[in-house]
Amino acid sequence: MKRYLVGGAVRDRLLGLPHGDNDWVVVGETQASMEAAGFRAVGRDFPVFLDPESGEEHALARTERKSGRGYRGFVVDADPSVTLEDDLQRRDFTINAIAQDEDGALVDPYGGARDIEARVLRHVGPAFAEDPLRVLRAARFMARFASLGFTVAPETMALMREMAASGELAELTAERVWQETRRALACQTPSAFVRTLHDAGALAVVLPEVDALYGVPQRAEYHPEVDTGVHVELVCDMAARLAPGDDLIGFAAMTHDLGKALTPSHVLPKHLGHEHAGLAPLRGLCDRLKVPTEHRQLAEAVCREHLNVHRFDELRASTVYELLARCDGFRKPARIAQMAIVCEADKRGRAGLQDVPYPQGEALKAALAAALTVRAEDVARGLSGPEVGEAMKKARIRAIAEATGKKP
Numbered sequence: 001m002k003r004y005l006v007g008g009a010v011r012d013r014l015l016g017l018p019h020g021d022n023d024w025v026v027v028g029e030t031q032a033s034m035e036a037a038g039f040r041a042v043g044r045d046f047p048v049f050l051d052p053e054s055g056e057e058h059a060l061a062r063t064e065r066k067s068g069r070g071y072r073g074f075v076v077d078a079d080p081s082v083t084l085e086d087d088l089q090r091r092d093f094t095i096n097a098i099a100q101d102e103d104g105a106l107v108d109p110y111g112g113a114r115d116i117e118a119r120v121l122r123h124v125g126p127a128f129a130e131d132p133l134r135v136l137r138a139a140r141f142m143a144r145f146a147s148l149g150f151t152v153a154p155e156t157m158a159l160m161r162e163m164a165a166s167g168e169l170a171e172l173t174a175e176r177v178w179q180e181t182r183r184a185l186a187c188q189t190p191s192a193f194v195r196t197l198h199d200a201g202a203l204a205v206v207l208p209e210v211d212a213l214y215g216v217p218q219r220a221e222y223h224p225e226v227d228t229g230v231h232v233e234l235v236c237d238m239a240a241r242l243a244p245g246d247d248l249i250g251f252a253a254m255t256h257d258l259g260k261a262l263t264p265s266h267v268l269p270k271h272l273g274h275e276h277a278g279l280a281p282l283r284g285l286c287d288r289l290k291v292p293t294e295h296r297q298l299a300e301a302v303c304r305e306h307l308n309v310h311r312f313d314e315l316r317a318s319t320v321y322e323l324l325a326r327c328d329g330f331r332k333p334a335r336i337a338q339m340a341i342v343c344e345a346d347k348r349g350r351a352g353l354q355d356v357p358y359p360q361g362e363a364l365k366a367a368l369a370a371a372l373t374v375r376a377e378d379v380a381r382g383l384s385g386p387e388v389g390e391a392m393k394k395a396r397i398r399a400i401a402e403a404t405g406k407k408p
Contacts, residue, residue: 146192185250191233212261235349317401370403
């Protein structure tokens with residue numbers, strides 16, 4: 001059997017990065033010959049098999065021919081005559097179109113190793129334009145590799161702009177858009193995902209609520225970067241720094257200021273009430289992309305409350321209690337810790353302010369911790385019904401006041 005290691009395992013080894021699963025391409029075989037060798041067929045859309053010993057995926061070398069609109073409109077040919085070079089040519093980027101034989105020798109017909117050295121993300125060929133999902137993949141790869149110095153090749157960016165303008169990105173399902181977005185938000189530099197899509201004209205198609213923030217001014221004394229879109233980029237990267245790999249935190253960071261796009265022009269650069277104005281576009285985005293409930297609830301809490309957390313020192317203990325209750329913090333204390341991280345990312349995600357302290361986050365968590373020490377059996381003995389809840393509320397407010405030095 002003639003097999004080659006392909007894709008991310010080869011790319012990441014050349015980059016000096018740890019890699020995940022090994023994927024193999026097999027040349028000159030058929031489904032029958034693979035099954036006769038003990039491999040188990042698992043592919044639904046094209047021939048993929050699991051090695052009976054290692055469990056690693058082995059796919060027959062194949063070509064793909066465009067047969068309709070969208071990212072699923074392809075006819076697959078996995079005939080034994082398909083060569084390794086044919087298979088590599090259908091791949092998205094040159095850095096992903098490198099194979100390695102079992103002796104360790106590279107097969108690199110499209111210059112992927114050279115582009116890895118030059119830190120360039122470049123499409124393999126014109127077939128790139130046949131799959132609109134590749135625009136999002138380019139942005140996600142930038143989120144992963146921008147920190148290594150990668151840039152998008154000019155000709156690839158030009159092609160991505162053509163694809164965005166063609167309308168084909170509208171064919172992408174909500175699930176695929178969310179999947180790529182979620183994975184990008186877990187990367188080291190999620191700002192590169194947002195920026196790449198914006199530069200390609202694709203952000204306005206897949207995340208129009210975020211794209212609308214670019215060009216919206218903010219008060220320079222609070223936001224030296226001025227542009228709200230740039231601020232969101234900085235916040236996303238700060239969130240990734242504070243909570244590496246956490247797409248839940250990343251999503252709330254990306255969407256916390258959506259209301260600023262709705263500020264009337266005569267009010268700018270102020271954004272009065274933007275935290276409440278942002279809830280409608282946030283809910284629209286979540287509905288459209290079928291965002292998981294946990295992501296949605298945290299994002300809504302941060303959108304609505306981030307200014308309150310910033311001015312924590314000004315709040316009375318009773319106001320802090322109401323904030324915690326609105327966010328369901330007494331039942332879900334982890335949400336408050338997550339909110340604290342996103343709010344810190346918002347405060348430090350500003351030009352020149354990345355190292356400012358943010359004691360409000362710790363103060364918020366301390367207030368919750370104090371409130372959670374209150375037990376019903378200690379404060380509501382002999383009470384029933386609504387009286388229990390009222391007694392718990394009063395006791396928790398006292399606990400918050402004592403822990404924070406605030407007025408009740």
